[in-house]
Amino acid sequence: MVIGVGRVCMNCGMAKVRCEVCGSDVKRLTSSKFQGRILCLNDHMKEVEKYKQHILKTFDEELEPASLIFDKARKEGPEGYTLLAVRRARNSTHVWEAEYEKTEIFLMRCS
């Protein structure tokens, strides 16, 4: 299985790259770039899975008051996800981030 590779010739494909998560050497052909990091296929799968388990939604306080944002974040989350936190987005004074986790995973963690 080959994921996430652009066009590489055989030589480049066979060159070794280091997975930035587990540190193992893998052929470029069987590596992937995910969110700017080089990953082996195992870690690629894990990262993609983790990524899907969390969803971020942003709200702008310049468009609606914070109290409304908290309300909306709680009531209008994505289907099947549980709200974990609402926090100020990094480097912003008016954008809020709502973080959601897949409900089945959330429940697994808390039981």
Ligand SMILES: [Zn+2]
């Ligand atoms: Zn790895």
